[in-house]
Amino acid sequence: MTRGAIGSSIKEQLTDPEGSIWLTIAGDVLPRVRRELRRRYGIDRRWLSSDDAVLSAFRTLFRRLHAGKVSSYPLESLDDLESLLFAIAHRKLISAYRTKQREIRHAPQVVEVRRVLGVDADELSVSLVELMDQLLEVEYERTIFREKMNGSNEQTIAQLLHRESGVPWSKYMVREAWRRLRKRARQRLGWLLDDMD
Numbered sequence: 001m002t003r004g005a006i007g008s009s010i011k012e013q014l015t016d017p018e019g020s021i022w023l024t025i026a027g028d029v030l031p032r033v034r035r036e037l038r039r040r041y042g043i044d045r046r047w048l049s050s051d052d053a054v055l056s057a058f059r060t061l062f063r064r065l066h067a068g069k070v071s072s073y074p075l076e077s078l079d080d081l082e083s084l085l086f087a088i089a090h091r092k093l094i095s096a097y098r099t100k101q102r103e104i105r106h107a108p109q110v111v112e113v114r115r116v117l118g119v120d121a122d123e124l125s126v127s128l129v130e131l132m133d134q135l136l137e138v139e140y141e142r143t144i145f146r147e148k149m150n151g152s153n154e155q156t157i158a159q160l161l162h163r164e165s166g167v168p169w170s171k172y173m174v175r176e177a178w179r180r181l182r183k184r185a186r187q188r189l190g191w192l193l194d195d196m197d
Contacts, residue, residue, distance in 0.1 A: 009075070009076065010075040010076065010077065010078070010080065010081055011070060011071070011073075011075050014065055014070070014075075015065070024078070025058075025081070028078070029078060029081055029082050029085065030054055030055075030058060030085070032082055033054050033057070033082055033085045033086045033089060034050055034051060034054045036086060037050035037053060037054065037086070037089055037090070037093065038050045041093060048092065048093055048096035048097075050089075050093075053089040053090075053092045053093045053096075054085070054089050056088075056089070056092050057085050057086075057088035057089035057092060058085065060088050060092075061084065061085060061088065129149070132145060132185060133145070135181075135184065135185055135188055136181070140161055140164075140165065140177065141177065141181055143157070143160065143161060143164065144157055144161075144174060144177055144178055144181065145181065147160065148178060153171075154171035154172075154174040154175050154178075155171045157169075157171075157174045158170055158171050158173065158174050161174070
């Protein structure tokens, strides 16, 4: 099979859910992306396998396609599609790796906090969230904190704040507000960290 441009543009073919392009992707493109990830990162990682990353990248591309967000990608050939899927899967692997490293780095601190305070993990979580809520000075900070705890991204939070307040928000404004909020929390909760030393 040639890996250059095929017939009509890849973008047009991707809009047809019954099109043969999907069989080509599943049978030809995804295995190549999987092989390249395995070559670079090994067959399996504890935090995310190459197979999981490729399938997740494929789902992400499919979701973006149906949301109409693929028009900005220069998809002229199967090579372009393969490169895009590889880039998405690569980012997912790196993100999973960084998350796992953060968990490993902070796990001893969490265990120490539980030991010092002698509290159940669920009780501690609820108490800390309530304490954080008291530190929040304005309503938009409460919204940002709540949405961050729910796992929302900055763009989603910006859209929510815009709907709630009528004032335009950007993801960069959300990021800056979140940075200031975390800094203030570290300053005011320093006593908790000092007690553990």
